[in-house]
Amino acid sequence: xxxxxxxxxxxxxxxxxxxxxxxxxxxxxxxxxxxxxxxxxxxxxxxxxxxxxxxxxxxxxxxxxxxxxxxxxxxxxxxxxxx
Amino acid sequence: xxxxxxxxxxxxxxxxxxxxxxxxxxxxxxxxxxxxxxxxxxxxxxxxxxxxxxxxxxxxxxxxxxxxxxxxxxxxxxxxxxxxxxxxxxxxxxxxxxxxxxxxxxxxxxxxxxxxxxxxxxxxxxxxxxxxxxxxxxxxxxxxxxxxxxxxxxxxxxxxxxxxxxxxxxxxxxxxxxxxxxxxxxxxxxxxxxxx
Numbered sequence: 583x584x585x586x587x588x589x590x591x592x593x594x595x596x597x598x599x600x601x602x603x604x605x606x607x608x609x610x611x612x613x614x615x616x617x618x619x620x621x622x623x624x625x626x627x628x629x630x631x632x633x634x635x636x637x638x639x640x641x642x643x644x645x646x647x648x649x650x651x652x653x654x655x656x657x658x659x660x661x662x663x664x665x
Numbered sequence: 666x667x668x669x670x671x672x673x674x675x676x677x678x679x680x681x682x683x684x685x686x687x688x689x690x691x692x693x694x695x696x697x698x699x700x701x702x703x704x705x706x707x708x709x710x711x712x713x714x715x716x717x718x719x720x721x722x723x724x725x726x727x728x729x730x731x732x733x734x735x736x737x738x739x740x741x742x743x744x745x746x747x748x749x750x751x752x753x754x755x756x757x758x759x760x761x762x763x764x765x766x767x768x769x770x771x772x773x774x775x776x777x778x779x780x781x782x783x784x785x786x787x788x789x790x791x792x793x794x795x796x797x798x799x800x801x802x803x804x805x806x807x808x809x810x811x812x813x814x815x816x817x818x819x820x821x822x823x824x825x826x827x828x829x830x831x832x833x834x835x836x837x838x839x840x841x842x843x844x845x846x847x848x849x850x851x852x853x854x855x856x857x858x859x860x861x
Contacts, residue, residue: 616836619672619681622794624857625819628682628702628840631848638835645678647668 617645670695673824680836685817687732687755696828699837700860702849703818704793706736707807708744711783716744716808722768723787728795729773731756736817737790738762744809755816793857804855813858 620626629644667688669681673695682701689695713719727737735756742749742757748764749757759771774782780799782789788808796803803810811817821840823833839845841861849859 614832616680616832617678618836619669619678619683621668621683622704624702624704624797624853625683627852628845628849631852632839632842632845634844638831638838640832640835640839642836642839645672647672647683 614639615641615643617643619647620644621647667692669822673822679823679827680833681822682819682840684819684822686820687816689820689822694825695822696825698821698823698828698833699841700818700820701840703811703813703815703858703860705803705807705811705813705815705856705858706733706740706790706792706817707796707801707803707810708737708740709783709789709791709796709801709807710787712787713808716746716788719746719767719769720787722770724785725769725771726779726782726786726789727759727771727773728779728790728792729775730792731758732817733776733790733792734758734773736792736811736815740790740809740811797856802854802856804853811858813860815860818860 618629620629626644626646629642633642667684669678669684669689670692672678673681680698686697686700689697708716710719719725725741727734735758738747738749738753738757738759738761739755741747746767746769747762750761750763753761759773762771769788776792776795779789779791779795780801791799791801793803796806801807821837823830827833846859849857
């Protein structure tokens, strides 16, 4: 009787763990952030407009080139000239 | 190497929508996925109301930057103001003009000086960014502008290694979704055009 109860508990625990893992995996999939390089204000607005669509759980994040390290290193004033 | 390719190669970004397919054409490390929007180059004037009114021997200001200059000349060719050499390709120069029925006089200017040329020149060719900075909207103010499906439509580009990744397909789908289509028309009133 006790053994059967233990098996039931174990089975229940396993099911809950599996469901939690599936939910976690879904969350991870939804959090796939795609960094999209932009230059102009219009580019940025386009990314913002496309983002709520979240097709397939993809989240879009606009990244102005001026903020990229390689550009900031070579052209420190790029931000003011590009935006 | 273009801005987008450098940032992609440095893994600072996953994708780029800031450049056109022509700028990315020569690099096998970047993969062009799909077009996003076209920032049309336009022909502007303050002294005339239509392209048929461009005066004989009128001065025409062209962008000094080679790609924009080629686009401007192709647009003038498209509207029949000049005729270009058939072999000139996508980057023609003033020397490639083989027919100039109105004897237009061309001169090139840096981007920053194009808007000021509206005061003196009969016609000024301006890329979208320059016109926008001057408060001009191509759909409202240009006497002629590029079609949405020109070869210089901006594209979604990713690293070649990512070209077939699932997230790339999802990203492309997001840019081509119906709400984005509505947004482009509502926000830019056809001054930024949709090539898909």
